[in-house]
Amino acid sequence: MTSTKQTDARLQMPLGLAKRGYSGVIHRLAADDANSALSAIELESRLIELGFVEGARVEVLHEGIVGRDPIAVRVENVTIAVRRREAMAIIVA
Amino acid sequence: MEAPLMHLALVGTPNSGKTSLFNSLTGSRQKVANYPGVTVERKEGSFVTPLGRQVSLVDLPGTYSLRGRSPDEEITRDMVLGRTPGEALPDLVLCVADSTNLRLTIRLLLELKSTGRPLMLVLNMFDIATRRGVTVDVARLSEALGVPVVTSIAVRKGGTGDLLRRTDEIAAQAQTPPRQNLWQPLTIAQLRATQREADRIIAATVSLPAKPDTWTARIDAVVLHPVVGLAILALILFVMFQAVFAWAQPLMELLSSAFGALGQLVHDTLPAGLLQSFLQNGVISGVGSVIVFLPQIVIIFLFILLLEDFGYMARAAFLMDRIMGGAGLHGRAFIPLLSSFACAIPGIMATRVIDNRRDRLTTILIAPLMTCSARIPVYTLIISAFIPAEQIWGWMDLRGLVMFGLYAAGIASALGVSFLIKFFMWRDYAPAPFMLELPDYKLPRLKSIAIGVYTRAKMFLQRAGTTIFSMMVLIWFLASFPLPPAGAEGPAINYSLAAMIGKALEPLLAPLGFNWQIAVALIPGMAAREVAVAALGTVYAIEGGKEAADQIGQVLATKWSLATALSLLAWYIFAPQCASTLAVIRRETGSWKWMAITFAYMFALAYAASFATYNIARAFGAG
Numbered sequence: 001m002t003s004t005k006q007t008d009a010r011l012q013m014p015l016g017l018a019k020r021g022y023s024g025v026i027h028r029l030a031a032d033d034a035n036s037a038l039s040a041i042e043l044e045s046r047l048i049e050l051g052f053v054e055g056a057r058v059e060v061l062h063e064g065i066v067g068r069d070p071i072a073v074r075v076e077n078v079t080i081a082v083r084r085r086e087a088m089a090i091i092v093a
Numbered sequence: 094m095e096a097p098l099m100h101l102a103l104v105g106t107p108n109s110g111k112t113s114l115f116n117s118l119t120g121s122r123q124k125v126a127n128y129p130g131v132t133v134e135r136k137e138g139s140f141v142t143p144l145g146r147q148v149s150l151v152d153l154p155g156t157y158s159l160r161g162r163s164p165d166e167e168i169t170r171d172m173v174l175g176r177t178p179g180e181a182l183p184d185l186v187l188c189v190a191d192s193t194n195l196r197l198t199i200r201l202l203l204e205l206k207s208t209g210r211p212l213m214l215v216l217n218m219f220d221i222a223t224r225r226g227v228t229v230d231v232a233r234l235s236e237a238l239g240v241p242v243v244t245s246i247a248v249r250k251g252g253t254g255d256l257l258r259r260t261d262e263i264a265a266q267a268q269t270p271p272r273q274n275l276w277q278p279l280t281i282a283q284l285r286a287t288q289r290e291a292d293r294i295i296a297a298t299v300s301l302p303a304k305p306d307t308w309t310a311r312i313d314a315v316v317l318h319p320v321v322g323l324a325i326l327a328l329i330l331f332v333m334f335q336a337v338f339a340w341a342q343p344l345m346e347l348l349s350s351a352f353g354a355l356g357q358l359v360h361d362t363l364p365a366g367l368l369q370s371f372l373q374n375g376v377i378s379g380v381g382s383v384i385v386f387l388p389q390i391v392i393i394f395l396f397i398l399l400l401e402d403f404g405y406m407a408r409a410a411f412l413m414d415r416i417m418g419g420a421g422l423h424g425r426a427f428i429p430l431l432s433s434f435a436c437a438i439p440g441i442m443a444t445r446v447i448d449n450r451r452d453r454l455t456t457i458l459i460a461p462l463m464t465c466s467a468r469i470p471v472y473t474l475i476i477s478a479f480i481p482a483e484q485i486w487g488w489m490d491l492r493g494l495v496m497f498g499l500y501a502a503g504i505a506s507a508l509g510v511s512f513l514i515k516f517f518m519w520r521d522y523a524p525a526p527f528m529l530e531l532p533d534y535k536l537p538r539l540k541s542i543a544i545g546v547y548t549r550a551k552m553f554l555q556r557a558g559t560t561i562f563s564m565m566v567l568i569w570f571l572a573s574f575p576l577p578p579a580g581a582e583g584p585a586i587n588y589s590l591a592a593m594i595g596k597a598l599e600p601l602l603a604p605l606g607f608n609w610q611i612a613v614a615l616i617p618g619m620a621a622r623e624v625a626v627a628a629l630g631t632v633y634a635i636e637g638g639k640e641a642a643d644q645i646g647q648v649l650a651t652k653w654s655l656a657t658a659l660s661l662l663a664w665y666i667f668a669p670q671c672a673s674t675l676a677v678i679r680r681e682t683g684s685w686k687w688m689a690i691t692f693a694y695m696f697a698l699a700y701a702a703s704f705a706t707y708n709i710a711r712a713f714g715a716g
Contacts, residue, residue: 028276037449041281046105046528048284049157049262051196053292061310065319066415070424070527072317078194079309081411083422089585 015058016088019061023059024092026052032040043089051075052090096399099148099264100181102172104205105189106197107155108532110217112187113541114247115152118256121544125552134442142485143254144261151183157197159204162706164443165534173208173502174274185263186210187256192222192229192244193306193533193712195299199291202238204279209272209336211263212240215256219244221535226302235300239425249539270418309533324413329405333396334500337469337495338380341388364649367573375569380562380628390553391546393435393466398545402537406431407529420508421515424445424527426456426537430507433463434500437674440465455514457681458691461674462507463668464500467622472499475624478646479658502666506698568628572613605664606657606707622671656710661708669695 014029016034029047031040038046052058052075061079062072070083095335102653116123119138126135134153153172154165163168168177188205190198202214216222216229235242243259254412262339279287307568316322356377363369400406406428414424422430425447433440435537439458447453464472476492483491571591578588594616595609602612610632618625630645669692679688 026322038526043286043526044281045158045160046526048281048288049197049200049290050528050530053285053288054435062313062317062411064411064415065318065323066419069410070414072411072531076196079313079459079533081407081414081527081529081531083414085530092422 010048012093014088015090015092016084016093020060022061023057026054026056027091027093028054029089030091031089034086036089038087045087047089050080051078067071073080083090099146100183101148101150102186103152104169104173104185104186105155106157106201106330108530109155109189109198110247110253111155111189113154113538114215114217116541117148117253118542119150119246121547122433123548125548136146142257142261146261146264148260157201159276161593163445173205173210174276183210185260186212187215188212189215189217192219193225193227196291197293199295200288203287203290207276209274213259213263214238214240214242216242216244217247220246220249223467225306228300230533234294236296237298239662248541306533312534316408317411325529326382326409326412331497334497335543337389339490339493341392344388347387348385352377370573371569375565378630379565379569386466387550387553389469390435390466391550393438394546394549395434395542397435398542399537402535402542403623404532404534407531420511421455422511423449423452425529426452428454429465430460433460436465436467437461437463438677439676451692454682454687455511456512459507459511459680460509461671461691461695465622467667468668470494470626470639471622472662474646475658475662478650479655497660499666506666510694565627572632605703606660611661622668655715656707659710659715660703663702664699666702667695667699669699
């Protein structure tokens with residue numbers, strides 16, 4: 001895979017694929033791309049309410065035991081737990 | 094003329110320290126009830142400002158926005174907008190923020206401004222923020238937001254002085270013309286715009302330290318570790334249950350002997366007869382045998398409240414999310430299920446934090462399988478009568494271990510049932526999202542915990558004083574009347590109504606090893622599970638005279654076989670007969686169907702488990 005290259009070149013990727021220790025900045029929200037049980041509008045609203053907006057700094061702090069899921073993400077100075085499925089809607093770079 | 098009562102409402106995001114501020118302002122002057130028509134808890138308290146103004150304060154459910162995604166959040170929205178029938182429109186809305194974490198609250202505050210209600214921003218936990226190097230330019234923040242801003246330290250004496258003074262000032266101001274409510278559900282673009290605006294204001298008025306809270310990071314490195322974290326969670330639960338059994342023992346013995354002495358006093362003072370029997374066997378031994386369990390209920394709530402205040406509960410949900418997901422449960426179900434260990438009723442009510450209907454229904458269906466504190470009396474009674482107090486491996490209490498096993502059996506069956514529900518009923522369904530803030534750790538505050546425990550204990554005692562008391566009177570009546578005919582042989586209870594009911598049920602319960610006395614005790618157990626203990630006491634006390642009432646356990650040990658005792662323990666893992674739980678399920682799901690399904694499946698499980706336990710125990714020679 002080209003994950004090292006991606007990080008170096010700061011290519012965009014969904015936060016849902018990020019490993020523990022990843023840090024970056026939110027580029028955009030793509031709620032349509034996440035296979036969530038929520039509608040795209042509802043998912044996007046909730047993400048914004050929890051502080052996931054463009055330009056916010058994020059860092060993946062922890063991962064769960066089963067399938068490295070959910071993840072604990074530092075968004076600016078708040079820590080939010082999300083499942084990877086929903087984190088696919090957050091495009092980071 | 095006295096100033097009119099002022100109505101204040103507390104609004105804030107979850108984890109903003111809203112509850113500790115509420116506790117600090119109102120102390121023990123609190124009333125907990127429900128909003129009419131819905132089962133959202135309504136917490137109201139009162140206090141007096143320095144200038145002597147009477148204030149009524151409501152603590153509204155925590156929310157990140159006014160969209161109203163759940164019944165709780167709808168209450169917050171409707172109260173702020175004055176749409177709740179019978180509720181006063183708040184004269185002032187206090188928007189509470191955790192000073193170390195202003196982003197999400199400032200966005201909420203910007204949304205609240207459009208409602209036109211007078212607002213004040215309360216920067217709570219200001220001491221922690223200062224210690225961490227967060228500096229807030231309060232004056233500029235107030236100017237940028239266009240609302241008064243005060244700092245507060247809810248947990249310190251005098252920490253709310255500023256807040257009280259400003260409340261007086263705002264109350265004294267001449268009637269400002271009421272502003273119009275311009276609030277409308279925000280579009281995504283507006284949501285994003287308010288968050289941007291909030292970030293802009295924060296950037297201009299707050300300076301944040303470069304590093305996050307180091308203590309939280311250090312603790313989380315261990316507590317959220319995939320393997321170590323789960324081991325710690327298991328250890329915490331294990332200690333909790335050992336504590337419930339071991340720590341409470343001396344206090345319970347004290348209470349028990351106090352009620353015994355009181356009963357004896359009544360026995361000695363009054364002439365023998367119906368009144369003496371009613372007071373001693375019906376009232377004192379009945380209510381006493383339930384109140385004895387107060388120490389255990391206090392300990393369980395102490396643990397739950399401590400873990401919640403510390404900030405651990407959200408971590409537990411994080412650790413358990415995928416594991417519970419394997420059984421078809423949502424990570425958020427962890428907290429309602431954990432509360433169900435105290436009582437299924439608050440647990441089922443707490444499922445309102447799960448906004449997906451199917452996830453919520455699954456959680457409601459299995460919540461009664463969590464071993465609630467009302468089962469503890471039954472477990473304790475039987476365990477102390479039949480299980481020897483031995484140490485295993487030199488440090489583990491055998492009785493504590495059996496208790497742990499019963500809890501584990503409840504959890505295992507809950508996971509199993511949930512898995513079956515998911516497999517058979519909702520196979521084609523994508524799991525609902527799990528999104529939860531993990532707050533920074535905070536040292537739990539004694540006063541806040543004490544108020545929480547006190548409120549729960551009061552609710553338990555009120556129940557003991559009303560429902561349980563009236564059931565005890567009923568049982569005493571059933572067990573005493575009709576009086577035996579003159580010259581009849583054997584104990585009087587053999588001629589009573591209770592014996593008739595018990596004997597009618599006996600054929601149904603005989604395969605489980607239950608005698609008619611147990612059948613009699615299970616009937617009032619419908620009102621509240623723990624009543625079964627008191628009922629057994631009454632049934633055997635009346636049968637065996639006063640000596641029996643003092644030592645229910647010892648009597649049982651001579652009357653029952655070990656197989657019967659184990660079978661009753663197995664029955665109580667499921668114990669389908671709690672009427673209040675069924676009533677809450679009916680109310681929360683809005684349907685009789687789900688209530689009937691819960692009762693039927695729990696009854697089937699209880700019967701099957703007892704049947705298996707009884708017969709296996711007998712095969713091993715315990716019959």
